[in-house]
Each structure stands twice: as structure tokens, then as C-alpha cells.
Amino acid sequence: MLPSRFFWELTQPEIAAQFKSNPLVILPAGSVEQHGPHLPTGTDTYAANVIAHRVAEIMDGLVLPATPLGVTPMHMPFAGTITLAPDTFMRVVTETCASTAQHGAKYLLILNWHEGNIPSLAIAAEALHRQHGMAVITVQACYVAEELYGASCNGLTHGGEIEALAVMAHRPDLVHLDRIEQSSDHTHGHKMDKLRRTRSYQPVLTDIRSIAPTGWFGSPQHATAEKGLRMLADIAKAIATEASAIFRQLDTVQPGAATTGAPAEIKHLRQVG
Numbered sequence: 001m002l003p004s005r006f007f008w009e010l011t012q013p014e015i016a017a018q019f020k021s022n023p024l025v026i027l028p029a030g031s032v033e034q035h036g037p038h039l040p041t042g043t044d045t046y047a048a049n050v051i052a053h054r055v056a057e058i059m060d061g062l063v064l065p066a067t068p069l070g071v072t073p074m075h076m077p078f079a080g081t082i083t084l085a086p087d088t089f090m091r092v093v094t095e096t097c098a099s100t101a102q103h104g105a106k107y108l109l110i111l112n113w114h115e116g117n118i119p120s121l122a123i124a125a126e127a128l129h130r131q132h133g134m135a136v137i138t139v140q141a142c143y144v145a146e147e148l149y150g151a152s153c154n155g156l157t158h159g160g161e162i163e164a165l166a167v168m169a170h171r172p173d174l175v176h177l178d179r180i181e182q183s184s185d186h187t188h189g190h191k192m193d194k195l196r197r198t199r200s201y202q203p204v205l206t207d208i209r210s211i212a213p214t215g216w217f218g219s220p221q222h223a224t225a226e227k228g229l230r231m232l233a234d235i236a237k238a239i240a241t242e243a244s245a246i247f248r249q250l251d252t253v254q255p256g257a258a259t260t261g262a263p264a265e266i267k268h269l270r271q272v273g
Contacts, residue, residue: 031070160218
């Protein structure tokens, strides 16, 4: 078994051998933006990376190096936020994954934790499939987290418990629950988030203060490292199981996407402790 699933920690022969064994790559997508006084600005990127690595262990894939930056103009009113233009972000994503396709990667799982990236990732995924022949799935890992832990964590909020748990699963030293200040009104925050997450209507909001005047809302004070590890395992298992099933289904309906066929590794999930 590979010592690491992170692409940038492996040697060239290890990567070449892995592509022959199972040509699956996973691209984490996050953001650097303010998350209140208690969470690091790289919360979304940490979440995407740690979940991607666990999924890669289960599915026997490699985690690609993705830019830690995302498309996040909503958070620019607060210091600590760095945003890319959508076309810049799309080019980084497309050129990163296209490079691996040239060397034999056939299956691409884009694992996203930042809602502002969603439109750009949809366009990039389309290009990677049609122009580079990759079988592509994009999963909104933050929504999977909400499905599994929303009821026990007061929903998916910006700077709330789910995001605190995602960081605690990897870098608990970066979570400062003792610095929590009064969060923005939860009722208003949930109402605005529900409005922008509907399937039928998506209003464009000026900035995060439309949702949370303080820049964050939620109840992160109950987060623990133990619960974070449990959430990580549950999210990764759910994503690996569903993504594997979808890749198998894609192989039956679009044989041109991955001409070598689905390797056995992608059809058999590994057991990871």
C-alpha cells in the first residue's frame, strides 16, 4: 500500500504504477476565507483535503494538489479572505486534472467543500469530460456532511459545528473554541442559507453580511476531536460508496469516457480503520 495518498508526497514511479493499477484521482476544492475568531481561514481547504485523503484510501486513488484558494467574493469584506476570479479557478482545476489525464488518469472525483466554487467546478468538470475523456463526478462534501450531521450540529452553517469538526479531525490545534464570540442570529442565517440553496431560485447576495453580520453563525462550542474523527469517517465512507457506484454506472453508459475500462480496485472498496 502507498505510504500516502497525496500526489505531491509520492515519487514519479509510485504515481505511474498507481495509474496503471487504478487510474483514479481525487481533486479537493476549498477556499481561504474568514471563519470567525475561532476557525482558520483555510477551514474549507482543510476539510476538503482530509476527507479526500480518507476517500482515496478507501477507493485506492490519489489526491491531487489543488489550489487552496477558491471563488469567494462574498467574504471579501473581512480581512483574511483571498478570492480567485471564476475563470482563474476554472483554469487551475482544468489544467491540473488534464495533466493527470495525459499520464493515464481516467477517473476524476472532484470533492468540494466551498459553495462558491460550485458553478466554476461544473464548467471545469464538463470540459474535463468532453475535452480530455475523463469520467467525472463532482461531490459537494459539505452537503454530504449536512445530510449526515446537520440534525445533530444545528445544520450546515458558516463557522458552526460541522466546519469546526472538519478541522478538528485533522488539525485540532487550529480550532480556538475559547475565542468564540456571539454569533450572528441563527434564525436569520438559516433563513438566508435556505433561500440560496434551493433548486429553483438562487439569488446573488452582496456578501456574507447578508447572512451573518459578524461573518459567521452557528454553535461550534460542542465540537470535539473525537466527534470530528467520527464525522470524517462517516462522510468518507458515504462518498466512497456512492461515487464507486456512480462510476460503475457511468462505465455502462459512456464507454468512451474511460477506454481502459473500470479497474477492479474502483469496484471494490477497501476497509480503512
